[in-house]
Amino acid sequence: MSTITEPSVSAIERPPEGRWALGTLSVVTPRPPTVCPSRADLDDLDLLRRGLYGPTAGPRPLRLSPEDLDAALTAGAVEVVDPEGVPVARLEDVGRVGDEHVTGRPVWLSAPSSRPFQDLHLTGPRDLSGEQVVLVAAADEVPDGVPAGATLLVLASTSLDGPLAGTATVRAAVSAAASSGARVLVVPVPDDLDRRAALLATLGLVPTTGSGGAGRPAEGGDHPAGVVLLLTGLSGSGKSTIARTVATRLVEGGTPVTLLDGDVVRRHLTAGLGFSPEDRRTNVRRIGWVAAEVAHHGGIAVCSPIAPEDAVRRDVAAMAADRGARFVLVHVATPLEECERRDRKGLYARARRGEIPDFTGISAPYDVPDEPDLRIDTTGRDVGACADEVLALLDPEVGRAR
Ligand SMILES: Nc1ncnc2c1ncn2[C@@H]1O[C@H](COP(=O)(O)OS(=O)(=O)O)[C@@H](OP(=O)(O)O)[C@H]1O
Numbered sequence: 001m002s003t004i005t006e007p008s009v010s011a012i013e014r015p016p017e018g019r020w021a022l023g024t025l026s027v028v029t030p031r032p033p034t035v036c037p038s039r040a041d042l043d044d045l046d047l048l049r050r051g052l053y054g055p056t057a058g059p060r061p062l063r064l065s066p067e068d069l070d071a072a073l074t075a076g077a078v079e080v081v082d083p084e085g086v087p088v089a090r091l092e093d094v095g096r097v098g099d100e101h102v103t104g105r106p107v108w109l110s111a112p113s114s115r116p117f118q119d120l121h122l123t124g125p126r127d128l129s130g131e132q133v134v135l136v137a138a139a140d141e142v143p144d145g146v147p148a149g150a151t152l153l154v155l156a157s158t159s160l161d162g163p164l165a166g167t168a169t170v171r172a173a174v175s176a177a178a179s180s181g182a183r184v185l186v187v188p189v190p191d192d193l194d195r196r197a198a199l200l201a202t203l204g205l206v207p208t209t210g211s212g213g214a215g216r217p218a219e220g221g222d223h224p225a226g227v228v229l230l231l232t233g234l235s236g237s238g239k240s241t242i243a244r245t246v247a248t249r250l251v252e253g254g255t256p257v258t259l260l261d262g263d264v265v266r267r268h269l270t271a272g273l274g275f276s277p278e279d280r281r282t283n284v285r286r287i288g289w290v291a292a293e294v295a296h297h298g299g300i301a302v303c304s305p306i307a308p309e310d311a312v313r314r315d316v317a318a319m320a321a322d323r324g325a326r327f328v329l330v331h332v333a334t335p336l337e338e339c340e341r342r343d344r345k346g347l348y349a350r351a352r353r354g355e356i357p358d359f360t361g362i363s364a365p366y367d368v369p370d371e372p373d374l375r376i377d378t379t380g381r382d383v384g385a386c387a388d389e390v391l392a393l394l395d396p397e398v399g400r401a402r
């Protein structure tokens, strides 16, 4: 989830009725945070706005960063923008759902930015119960012979910023329908089973175990999904060494790789950032954004920042998922004592002397990942063997030369 933070303004926006009647008083109403949620959340809001979940549905809970969550609860609202910054909705009277989510009453703002195959999208509820409807959720589900007069209902997200697979599915449906005179309708498929059932019911269709039961396509079509591989761990734990070895093996096998190493990234992409919690968040989110872009086009991005915060690592996972990519998390769990013993760059000694403030593991926190795909303690281990364990996590199809 990417967020845009704006400074709060010192203006009276909505004075509570009956209060602050004195003309000379100026009240600061906290400004709601502006949030650009995941593509799945934006699609869900769009379906809700079009009435495609029926008249009584509300928005599903929106995951916010801790800062935005606090700001939303304080302001009682959150403004939702699409990736182009178009304000699409404002959730009012927001309340917390669990630790990380909020929900509220939607007030619809501008229409979302247009998307590929815009004219084919369902604009509102429609009764399709009397029609011959073929549900399609992936390009290879488009039947060879589409009956004339049938409706191909494509359950796919076709946004410019989402997985490419959805657009490929619609393209396949349009081309199959052209020869038979069938009609194509498109609707983003909700990734929640109850929402999907509500959508199909609104269209007069019964959920089936066929395409209607299919999940949101994370891959498929004619674009293999790429991978965002994130190696997280303390300084000196072995992230860069393993990342380089993994990348080298992949390149030797004919698979191009984008390496986003912590130190290297800080000299270029995130030059100028320091090691405050906020700068680290920005650093890791930028890495995640670039990695998700790479993976969106089928590439492999190997990233090795310390990435000390659990919530930010999950932001990166969400960015990858939003771009139809796989996210693989490896915790390089070499203990602090061993990292400090190695002290390849002499930084731990300096941090112990107090010369480097906020040093991860010494004077700045590191959230140990709860459920990484792999945890490796490199102490006394061969680098190649560690790299092999990581490589084994990657789908052989993804590692295939293209
Ligand atoms: N205060 C402090 N804490 C941790 N590390 C520090 C600090 N200051 C400089 N360094 C050096 O910067 C490298 C970590 O940068 P990252 O971009 O990976 O960090 S973070 O993800 O933004 O937390 C890290 O490199 P690695 O050893 O490769 O991890 C250090 O060399």
Ligand SMILES: Nc1ncnc2c1ncn2[C@@H]1O[C@H](COP(=O)(O)OP(=O)(O)O)[C@@H](O)[C@H]1O
Residues within 6 Å of the ligand: 233, 234, 235, 236, 237, 238, 239, 240, 241, 242, 304, 342, 344, 378, 379, 380, 381, 382, 383, 384, 386
């Ligand atoms: N099995 C191993 N995997 C990775 N690095 C190892 C391993 N065993 C020893 N090392 C050494 O540990 C150090 C790790 O440094 P580096 O890869 O820069 O860590 P980080 O990127 O996490 O700061 C290197 O000097 C490397 O040679």
